[in-house]
Amino acid sequence: MIELQDINRNFPVGEETVHALRDINLHIDAGEYISIMGPSGSGKSTLLNILGLLDRPDSGEYRFNGRAVNSLDEEQQARMRREHIGFVFQFFHLIPRLSAAENVALPLTLAGVEPKIRNQKTEAAMTALGIADRARHRPDQLSGGQRQRVAIARAMITKPQLILADEPTGNLDRAYGEDVADALEGLNRQGITLIVVTHDPLLGDRAQRRIQMEDGRIVADRAGENEQLSKHV
């Protein structure tokens, strides 16, 4: 599903250039559950941003479902995000003045989906994540774990092929973190490709495939030793 070839990304920092990504080559099949780990500054967030079409590589090729995406313009990339990709962020990024349900429904509202269908899907998504009873609450009335689950519901409501999670438990304590990890894995079991960037080894080790990054390069790419890779067909 995803093919990265010789991806490079550099940032000017003051007078120097930081090589955030160096010659990244990566192949990801649909339905995989991948974690990307590494020390801060290793380039894992940058990689995630490029995978999510939020950022463009300086060189190299990115193919999504066989299609070269780095040549697409801003509008076309937005469309790909809209149709195929969902995001979960460390700091949740919920809109504070909207209720939980309105936050979950946001992608559908932006797409102009009919209110009836929109409400149905919102309720289904929130129920699946066990937060249906919090529908009318504002984000500031929810716990960290609940907020993240709202964000996850939002990410999955458009039935994306790919979900990218950047430090999803980074802002949560252990108990909530477990809930969130379970919720994400539940989505993966439905066939959604899941890529999680994290510095928490306990979260990272849950993934079937673990990629280690250092200094802009992939230094390790291991599949689970004790379990078979199970690709969803």
Added chain:
Amino acid sequence: MIKPANTFRYALRALTSHRSRTLLMLLAMAIGVGAVVILTALGEGARLYVLNQFSALGSHMVIILPGHSETKGAAPPLLGQTPRDLTIDDALALYQSHAIRRVAPLVVGAAPVSWQAREREVTIMGTTTAMQEVRELTLARGKFITTDDPHRGEAVAVIGHKLRQELFGNRQALGEWLRIGEYRFRVVGELAQQGQTLGADISDIVIIPVASAQALFNTESLFRILIQAKGRDSIPQAVTAAERIITERHEGKNDITVITQDSILSTFDRIFTALTMAVGGIAAISLAVAGILIMNVMLVAISQRTAEIGLLKALGAPGLEITVLFLAEAGLLSLSSGLAGLLVGTAGSYLLDRAFTDFSVSAPLWASAGGLSVALLTGLVLGYLPARRAARLDPVEALTGRR
């Protein structure tokens, strides 16, 4: 693409979540629109007041002035070739026209008027009997001056109401002798209280025969000739006839200006409309200022909501949609404040209207509609730039607040 109703709700929610900021902006623009409405209402009221006053002057009236001016209704030129004097005979000649019912020659000046020990500097109006009808004057006591032969001036006078009070108090005025300049005149009549017309106080005045006034002021020429046409429809004929007759008498020179009440009315109409527009225009400047305020606030709001914008981009909202969302906020703000201003302005005009009884204060439709449209347009035009800025933010920068 997002539905309009949802765009509206999104914008509305964004505005209500920052109540005090939104209210201040609302206030700024509402003041602008309100000012436009009230000021144009006052201007319009002044215009109607003046027009009404002029209508009270006496209908079917035509005025002849010495000196020709290009545009009817304007003042005769102070410089330029010396026009021939208008004479009493010129005035009498106008009776040749069937369209003209009455002619009243007019000489005006100021002179000291005294009786016994009291003296006042007063306006003296020299005219004929016809003036009473032409100006629709009513007498409280006595009779109007009679001028069987306008060329001969009797020593009779009619005094205005206020002058009568000032000179005679409660005493009998009829039959008394006034001293005007070097001459003496006997009071034969007193004007009733006419009320003010155009601020000209016809109550502080002395009316004497035209020939007497000419002697008093040592002049052969007339200040004006007032004509009363037979009827409203006769006015154009009266105008042409007057021009023809006088031009003939003045050796073919059309050195007079003929003013009809209509031309006066239309001049004042133009003046006051221009005044009202100018005043309204100045008030509209405050609208532009308010629009700039909105732009500024939108820029600030956007810089505070970069994470939200980053989220919208991550969700794949097209740039156009983001622009529309923020533009809708600016538009909603300016529309609601325009309406608020309209409300305040209309209410204010209503109160002023009640306060001034014979002065109607009501904003013309073009001013209210114009003010509202300018408010809306300003908000949208000046809100566009910040909205586009939002759409152009880099998603990663917006989300993380840094690279």
